[in-house]
Amino acid sequence: MANILVVDDELGIRDLLSEILNDEGHHVDLAENAGQARIACRDNQYDLVLLDIWMPDTDGVSLLKEWSLNAQLTMPVIMMSGHATIDTAVEATRIGAFSFLEKPITLQKLLKSVNQALEKTQAADPTPVAGAALRLMATEVSEEVATAATSHLIRAMPREELLPDPHQGFDLDRPLREARDDFEKAYFEFHLAREGGSMTRVAEKTGLERTHLYRKLRQLGVELGKRRMNR
Template sequence: MSSILIIDDERAIRNTLSEILQHEGYKIDVAENGEEGFEKFKKNSYDVVLCDIKMPKMDGIEFLEKSREVNPDVPLIMISGHGNIETAVEAVKKGAYDYISKPPDLNRLLITIRNATDKTTLVAETKTLKRKISKVQEIIGESEPIQKIKDTIAKVAPTDARVLVTGENGVGKELVAKWIHEQSNRCRGPLIEVNCAAIPSELIESELFGHEKGSFTSAVKQRIGKFELANEGTLFLDEVGDMSLDAQAKVLRALQEGTITRVGGDKEIKVNVRVVAATNKNLMEEVEARRFRLDLYHRLGVILIHVPSLNDRRSDIPALVDHFLTNICNEYGTAKKQIAADAVTMLQQYNWTGNIRELRNIVERLVILSDKTITAKDVQENVRM
């Protein structure tokens, strides 16, 4: 049963539309102004939204802009008795699915809603297919440490336990986080990734928790943070060891209370988020150096997964090389190249300081520079041993 949110400050309109659409078999939720509608939009899942334009507190255009930041896939049908062509054009430019004048023509309204719900279904099916495709990209390897990781993921993923993934750069920590999300009960929700090392310390709080318009010089409009965007899904905090102490304190509070507050705001916003964190640092050493909070470490590290370096899982290199050969040759649109056994042996003896990422780059180099079969000589000439 498709669900529809009706936002209109006129009770008669709300009641009339509710009765008609319930009779057509839709599940209906209502709000009497934009603010109430926006709160319901953030907390619930809707297939279509019918939204009036002229309303107190928050008008339809503002609701349209804010809702696009939360979930741009939900079709919004704008309705108004004060409509003109300029308003309709503005609404469509900002992402509205369609625009209907009051009083609405019943047949046109029902057709528009039916088409909008079809669009929602197609978007959902497309995302499902993408997730199925992503599941093909398995964690490659049968070595003992990799098998242990796979077994741990199978046990942990269906729960909401927080996971801390550790390991050197390039070992595949992000892939582990994605697999935890894919195999979890939250797989239909979003997986939101944040690289804590790539964001300046003065902006990390805004990135995680969002900010209100005017909260600082460049805050020209309200921003929804990653915690809110990850609601009902998974938040992946990559390189969490690089997060500032101030941001750590706020993340700890969010994990403890299940609420966040935007920068420059005072309203507490409930979030239902599973956090998976990753780091290439030894967090206990960071705790001793007073660069990382011990209480946050214990909050994040309910389950600990260490991803070994490639040098510690050399038996997986033949499978990884074969996997990369297939993918890279497909990307280039060429027949899959073969690799000689002695060439693979040479790769197994290499000191992999860059781990999986370095191995993929070298395989790509060999694909480009070698003939149909990659030989030991090719490896010797193109890989610095």
């Protein structure tokens, strides 16, 4: 069971998320604005925060930045929005947001994102900027926003952050599509290695259907046979 804070100015959203998460065995507190969220985080320790971006007093990105600057960002934060933009996705993820949920929020997307975020403390993230890009590639925002935001992050990465292995790097002096293909290959190889070659677990971690995952790995030239033999 996890302690979760839901911050959203819409009563219907708060009630829906609270009902779903309570049914999953979690303890849920609710806040309808940034002021209430500040008080809740001051008085309680949360394992996860679901934070709406557009709120009347202080928007979610500004509150996230406030927590980060004050060293209060000690829990994963999932941003929620009905109209996420590329700039918003890049900014929030750079600040420290774990991922995004695009409204309307489905039960499947909610539970998958919550479970992934709660697992964050069980495994160390890659370097901050690289970790941000990895999560955006499997985020729940629209493909257009995720693709463009990931591209922005890749271009902004220091060379040493591009791969989990610090001894590897990318040649960035080439077309973006080629650089992104290499980054995606490194991303999937990282997860395959961490999951011992289990396609089922990698599919769950990356949020892809198994058939899509197989097709993607073949397209990127990832050697699946060798990985299975080395398990």
